[in-house]
Amino acid sequence: MKILVCITHVPDTTSRIAFTDGDTKFDKNGVQFIIGPYDDYALARAVELKEQSGGSITVLNVGEAETEPTIRKALAIGADDAIRINAFPEDALFVAKQIAAVAKDGGFDLILMGRESIDFNGGQVHGMVGELLGIPSVSPVMTLDIDGDTAKISREIEGGKEYMELPLPFVAGCQEPIAEWKIPNMRGIMSARTKPLEVKDPTGDAPKTKVSKFELPPAKGDVKLVDPDNMDELVNLLKNEAKVI
Amino acid sequence: MEAAVEKSALKGGEFLIKETQANNIFIPEEFSEEQKMMAAATLDFIHMEIDPNTERIENMEEGMMSGLMDKAGELGLLGVNVPEEYGGLGMSFNTGMLIADMMASAGSFSTAYGAHTGIGTLPILYYGTEEQKKKYLPKLASGEWKACYCLTEPDAGSDANSGKTKAKLTDDGKHYIINGQKMWISNAGFADLFIIFAKIDDDKKLSAFIAERTWDGITMNDEEKKLGIKGSSTRQVFFNDLKVPAENLLSERENGFKIAVNVLNVGRIKLGAGCINGCKDVASKSTQYANERKQFGVSISSFGAIKQKLAKMATKTFATESASYRAGQDIEDLISKLQSDGLEASEAKLKGVEQYAIECAMIKIHGSEVLDFCVDEGVQVYGGMGFSEEAPMARAYRDARITRIYEGTNEINRMLLVGMMFKKAMKGEIDLLGPAMAVGKELTGVPSFDTPDLSAPLAKEKEVIKNLKKAVLMAAGKAAEKFGPKLDHEQEVLMSLADMLIEVYVAESTILRTEKLISKYGEEGSKLYQNMAKLYLYEAVTKIKNAGDEAVACFAEGDELRVMLMGLKRFTKMDPVNTKELRQAVADVMIKENKFPYSLYN
Ligand SMILES: Cc1cc2nc3c(=O)[nH]c(=O)nc-3n(C[C@@H](O)[C@H](O)[C@H](O)COP(=O)(O)OP(=O)(O)OC[C@H]3O[C@@H](n4cnc5c(N)ncnc54)[C@H](O)[C@@H]3O)c2cc1C
Ligand SMILES: Cc1cc2nc3c(=O)[nH]c(=O)nc-3n(C[C@H](O)[C@H](O)[C@H](O)COP(=O)(O)OP(=O)(O)OC[C@H]3O[C@@H](n4cnc5c(N)ncnc54)[C@H](O)[C@@H]3O)c2cc1C
Numbered sequence: 001m002k003i004l005v006c007i008t009h010v011p012d013t014t015s016r017i018a019f020t021d022g023d024t025k026f027d028k029n030g031v032q033f034i035i036g037p038y039d040d041y042a043l044a045r046a047v048e049l050k051e052q053s054g055g056s057i058t059v060l061n062v063g064e065a066e067t068e069p070t071i072r073k074a075l076a077i078g079a080d081d082a083i084r085i086n087a088f089p090e091d092a093l094f095v096a097k098q099i100a101a102v103a104k105d106g107g108f109d110l111i112l113m114g115r116e117s118i119d120f121n122g123g124q125v126h127g128m129v130g131e132l133l134g135i136p137s138v139s140p141v142m143t144l145d146i147d148g149d150t151a152k153i154s155r156e157i158e159g160g161k162e163y164m165e166l167p168l169p170f171v172a173g174c175q176e177p178i179a180e181w182k183i184p185n186m187r188g189i190m191s192a193r194t195k196p197l198e199v200k201d202p203t204g205d206a207p208k209t210k211v212s213k214f215e216l217p218p219a220k221g222d223v224k225l226v227d228p229d230n231m232d233e234l235v236n237l238l239k240n241e242a243k244v245i
Numbered sequence: 246m247e248a249a250v251e252k253s254a255l256k257g258g259e260f261l262i263k264e265t266q267a268n269n270i271f272i273p274e275e276f277s278e279e280q281k282m283m284a285a286a287t288l289d290f291i292h293m294e295i296d297p298n299t300e301r302i303e304n305m306e307e308g309m310m311s312g313l314m315d316k317a318g319e320l321g322l323l324g325v326n327v328p329e330e331y332g333g334l335g336m337s338f339n340t341g342m343l344i345a346d347m348m349a350s351a352g353s354f355s356t357a358y359g360a361h362t363g364i365g366t367l368p369i370l371y372y373g374t375e376e377q378k379k380k381y382l383p384k385l386a387s388g389e390w391k392a393c394y395c396l397t398e399p400d401a402g403s404d405a406n407s408g409k410t411k412a413k414l415t416d417d418g419k420h421y422i423i424n425g426q427k428m429w430i431s432n433a434g435f436a437d438l439f440i441i442f443a444k445i446d447d448d449k450k451l452s453a454f455i456a457e458r459t460w461d462g463i464t465m466n467d468e469e470k471k472l473g474i475k476g477s478s479t480r481q482v483f484f485n486d487l488k489v490p491a492e493n494l495l496s497e498r499e500n501g502f503k504i505a506v507n508v509l510n511v512g513r514i515k516l517g518a519g520c521i522n523g524c525k526d527v528a529s530k531s532t533q534y535a536n537e538r539k540q541f542g543v544s545i546s547s548f549g550a551i552k553q554k555l556a557k558m559a560t561k562t563f564a565t566e567s568a569s570y571r572a573g574q575d576i577e578d579l580i581s582k583l584q585s586d587g588l589e590a591s592e593a594k595l596k597g598v599e600q601y602a603i604e605c606a607m608i609k610i611h612g613s614e615v616l617d618f619c620v621d622e623g624v625q626v627y628g629g630m631g632f633s634e635e636a637p638m639a640r641a642y643r644d645a646r647i648t649r650i651y652e653g654t655n656e657i658n659r660m661l662l663v664g665m666m667f668k669k670a671m672k673g674e675i676d677l678l679g680p681a682m683a684v685g686k687e688l689t690g691v692p693s694f695d696t697p698d699l700s701a702p703l704a705k706e707k708e709v710i711k712n713l714k715k716a717v718l719m720a721a722g723k724a725a726e727k728f729g730p731k732l733d734h735e736q737e738v739l740m741s742l743a744d745m746l747i748e749v750y751v752a753e754s755t756i757l758r759t760e761k762l763i764s765k766y767g768e769e770g771s772k773l774y775q776n777m778a779k780l781y782l783y784e785a786v787t788k789i790k791n792a793g794d795e796a797v798a799c800f801a802e803g804d805e806l807r808v809m810l811m812g813l814k815r816f817t818k819m820d821p822v823n824t825k826e827l828r829q830a831v832a833d834v835m836i837k838e839n840k841f842p843y844s845l846y847n
Contacts, residue, residue: 016838032844069278076282183289186321186334189282 001055001146003046004108006099006129007074008036008089009067010119019214026119026214035070037181038114042172044179045144046112047078053146056080058106062089062098068197075192076184082197091207096128101203103133108169110151115140115173126173136166139173254575257601258666260750261714262680267760271339271574273566273845274765280340283325284846287347290320295351302353302476303640305468310357310476311391311435318388323362327370328590332383338577338597339570342518346569347846349523349616352644353476359519360431360477361385363512364652365392368440368453368504371591372496377455381438393436395427395482396505403657406451406502410443410484414491421445421454421494423462423487429651433465434478441484442501451501455493462487473643510598512652514576514605517612518569520648524562527619527641529840531555531626534636536839538628545626549825552832554622556780559831559842561615563774564781568611568754572604603669606662607747610655613648620645656736659743664733666746667725681722684715688812702763703756703775706782709819710753713789716816717745720796723809727800741796745789752785773834773842776827783822790817 011017011031018027035043046057059079061067064086071082085098103111116123123139130137143154151170154163184192226234238245255263276284294316295302301309317323326341327333341362348355366385369377384390401408410425423443439456456463466481496504532555535546545551580597584590598605620642624631631638649655670677699705724738732738759778762771793813801809834842 030838069282072278073282073285076286181289181293183293183320184282184286185319186283186286186325186336189279189286190334192282193279 001049001053001109002107003049003055003057004060004099004103004106004111005039005043005046005057005074005079006060006111006113006125007039007043007070008114008117008119009033009061009063009070010036010117013037013118017216019216023213023215024211033067033070035074036114036117036119038116038118038173038175040114040181041176041178042112042114042174043074043077043079044182045174046110047182048179049110049144049146050078055109058083058108060085060099060102062087062095062202064088071197072192073184075195075197076188077182078188079195081195084197084199085202086199087202090211091209092122092124093128093209094202094205094207096125096132097204098202099125099129100132102200103129110146110169111171113139113171113173115175123173126171130171133171135170137171137173138164138166140175141172142175142178144172144174144178254578256675257575258603258669259675260753261666261717261746262675262677264711265753265757267757267764270571270754270757270761272758272761273343273570274762276339276343276845280343281846283336283340284343284347286320287322287344288350288846290317290322291347291351291354295354299352299476299640305476305478310354310478313354314357314361314391314435315388317358318386322358323366323388324386325362327366327382327386331370331378331386333386338580338594339573342515342569342573345515345519346521346566349519349521350526352640353474355519355523356474356477356647357391357432359512359516360394361392363515364394364396364508365432365436365438365440367508367511368394368495369455371507371595372453372500372504373455373591374492376492377495381455385438390437391432391435392438392440393430393432393482394440394508395430395433396442397429398426399428399481403654405442405505408442408444408451410441412443412445412452412454412489414445419491421489421491423454423456423484423489425484427482427484429469430465430480430482431651432478433480433482434468439463439482440495441487441489442505443484445498448499450499451505452498453495453501453504454489455495456487456489460487460489471647473640473646475643507595507599509652510602510605513609513658514569514572514598514601516648516652517565517605517608517610518573520612520616520645521562521566521569523616523641523645524558524565524619525841527616527623527638528555528558528562528835530637530641531558531623532835532841533839534630535626536836546832546836549829551626552836553825553828554626555835556828556831558619558622559835560777560780560784560828561618562841563777564751564755565608565612565615567758568604568751569608571754571758572601572608575604576601603662603665603746604750606653606658606665607743607750609652610658610662610743611747611751613645613655616645616648656740660733660736660739662746663721663739663742666721667732677718677722681718684718684812684816685722687715688719688808688815692815702768703760703778705820706756706779707760709782709786710749710756712816712818713745713749713752713786716789716793716813717742717749719809719812719816720745720793723797724800735799738796738799741792741799744792745796748785748788748792752782755781773831776830779822780824780827780831783819783824786817786819790814793817 012034015031020027050057057079059074059082061071062085075082089095113126126137126139140155141153145152149168150165152165154161321334324333325336325344329335348358369381385392396405398408412421412423414421437458441454441456442451445452462485464483469479535551536544538545576597579600580593583593583596623638624642627636627638630636669675721742728735755778759774762774797809
């Protein structure tokens with residue numbers, strides 16, 4: 001089986017978030033980058049599927065040269081080769097077109113992604129890639145098993161669970177508990193150095209969207225504790241101070 | 246590939262008499278992407294496997310620790326320094342240090358890890374025959390087998406060679422029969438392989454043996470109830486007519502003490518490095534707590550008294566880290582050189598480490614004492630919560646304490662390192678006498694009024710370091726002159742001299758690393774490091790002055806003492822430092838980042 005795993009290069013979840021350039025650019029200063037946590041689940045499941053039935057895993061990232069340590073980590077975890085589309089990923093459609101261009105003639109049986117990136121949380125790319133390639137796209141996928149040419153998946157939906165079967169190939173936006181994150185082992189890290197990482201130029205039009213401004217959520221205010229016996233005080237505060245009733 | 250820069254390193258101990266250029270030391274910022282990824286993977290292991298199981302580890306849940314060792318083995322973490330032909334990764338010395346450093350935040354696991362990969366594995370790696378290596382190393386590198394190291398006995402701790410455990414060769418010459426009792430043996434509870442030190446017949450010196458758990462004759466007591474690292478297995482081990490095949494003697498008869506000493510050299514420097522990430526973790530947690538905790542209507546991190554503590558933790562940690570990797574790389578470079586000169590690999594490793602035994606001891610002492618400082622102040626920052634087992638500081642405080650005791654107590658290491666320095670001088674390996682006499686002359690001569698050009702970054706600080714070395718040479722030279730070979734028994738003097746040597750080495754490493762960082766990140770971009778370097782130098786100067794005063798007062802009086810005290814004053818002179826301003830600047834970075842002020846490996 002040939003699996004394509006699309007990974008993002010995103011700020012560590014504990015990073016301090018700040019902006020520059022008149023609040024239009026994310027401030028990368030001092031920020032550590034990681035593989036997107038949902039992408040990491042996708043990759044972990046890909047490694048398991050490969051362990052079960054053989055095949056190969058290609059990781060793909062649309063990003064500039066600075067993302068290569070993140071890509072190499074994916075190689076260390078178990079991907080066989082990697083492609084980096086050398087472009088700044090500013091727009092979901094642009095990213096989706098790059099992925100589709102790679103996947104079109106790649107002969108992949110499965111395209112695994114995260115359910116969403118954790119930097120901009122669009123949750124759009126998998127749908128777009130499915131559409132561009134004319135194949136199904138499902139998200140969020142929480143279990144994934146392959147039986148011949150058919151995949152069995154399950155996902156949580158409003159108020160319950162859905163079980164689905166669909167033919168390969170298709171696009172899946174993955175999330176836990178599809179697999180457990182894998183720690184790269186030392187041998188994997190050493191062999192990552194020699195695995196192929198191909199850099200390609202982007203195709204098609206430049207991104208169409210542009211950020212005009214980012215805004216941080218307002219800082220959390222202080223908490224006031226009100227005695228349970230003092231309902232009047234609570235009503236008074238909600239009405240006159242918080243102005244919510 | 247790994248950092249492979251041509252450097253002209255000094256010999257062990259030579260730092261005292263020679264100047265080192267910044268480009269001749271290695272700094273952890275220069276680790277390769279691959280090494281950093283290994284460090285990050287080790288941290289992942291700690292966050293995913295150790296941290297969530299802390300309570301189960303501390304309660305010594307059956308199979309927990311050995312299960313975690315299995316997982317570490319699967320990741321390759323147990324074979325970092327074992328050559329590839331024996332199932333390991335064959336990574337460099339400093340990479341092994343780096344992994345030990347990361348493990349420092351793993352509490353009890355870090356001891357199990359250190360005992361297995363260090364004192365448990367290294368005797369075979371360094372001294373084993375080809376058969377012994379082939380038989381045991383792959384199992385140890387993969388974690389299939391766990392190792393322990395049985396040296397200490399109830400009546401033989403610091404005086405390790407006085408052990409009473411006996412080995413007798415059977416009449417047919419095929420076996421040794423071992424009888425005796427060992428104490429404080431880490432990993433004993435689950436170890437499959439025992440490195441045992443015992444005396445054959447009426448030998449004066451120890452020999453070393455490899456034994457397997459399944460052989461008849463090994464029994465043990467229950468787990469010790471300990472102050473800290475409660476999750477690590479520590480037991481008394483008894484040998485009752487334990488039959489060890491003759492081919493399981495390690496190296497030669499009576500070579501055991503040498504094995505113990507050389508393995509401990511590696512153990513020591515790794516133990517020192519194995520404190521760093523613990524310090525960082527404590528500093529990060531303290532910063533987070535200080536930011537969250539409000540008193541008098543503000544975060545306690547806004548108080549100068551708290552900022553001071555945070556900044557001191559970071560500064561000392563930065564310093565000990567600078568010294569550790571400088572020494573680690575010097576060892577690594579020497580090993581490579583000896584190997585390319587044709588020495589066999591394990592021989593090269595031994596000789597490489599032996600050359601820097603002084604540095605190994607210094608790093609063990611410094612790392613463990615910085616860790617103890619950090620956990621102590623960490624408890625203080627947490628206030629009442631620091632004293633509660635609900636918060637992480639209490640355990641960190643208890644766990645840290647052992648590092649000053651095992652792998653040679655810090656007192657023993659202090660005496661050793663000064664002793665080794667003098668021994669090297671006596672053997673003519675390094676020339677202490679010449680420089681010491683020059684200092685004597687300078688002291689009684691007219692002070693030079695030349696004003697050197699000190700405009701380059703850190704030039705002033707480097708001048709201070711030069712003078713600090715003179716202070717040490719003066720005190721050490723005079724002590725040697727007074728006591729001759731009897732200096733060995735003047736422990737108070739030895740303690741002070743050891744402190745002086747350690748501070749010179751660490752302060753110099755810190756300044757040189759910072760010089761490199763200035764050229765890497767620029768004058769502005771390296772402000773944090775410059776502030777910490779200046780703070781550390783100030784601290785070192787104060788300590789060296791104090792230790793020097795105490796040392797010379799042990800053996801001189803009257804005019805002679807006064808001249809020496811004047812000399813110490815002169816050689817420890819530095820421009821005044823506004824510690825408040827510098828510490829606030831360091832603490833402010835921590836408070837803003839909500840953690841240790843810089844990160845190297847994610
Ligand atoms: C308005 C806007 C502004 C942006 N500005 C920046 C910016 O300034 N700097 C910056 O670095 N990024 C920027 N990005 C985003 C970018 O990081 C995303 O990679 C990309 O746009 C998809 O975003 P998304 O949140 O819609 O992804 P989602 O649809 O949430 O992602 C789903 C999955 O698609 C795959 N995927 C997504 N992006 C990539 C990628 N780049 N390469 C490979 N696979 C991928 C992953 O598997 C991911 O889990 C911006 C995105 C948007 C929408
Ligand atoms: C948790 C734990 C794990 C351990 N793991 C192992 C292990 O795996 N394998 C192993 O072999 N050992 C192990 N040890 C033993 C450890 O190495 C010894 O405890 C240590 O070397 C000190 O020996 P001791 O306890 O006999 O103390 P002592 O030697 O009795 O020392 C007591 C005090 O006297 C001081 N002192 C001793 N001699 C001198 C001297 N000549 N001059 C000045 N001061 C002196 C010491 O510095 C110390 O302060 C472990 C110990 C502990 C607590």
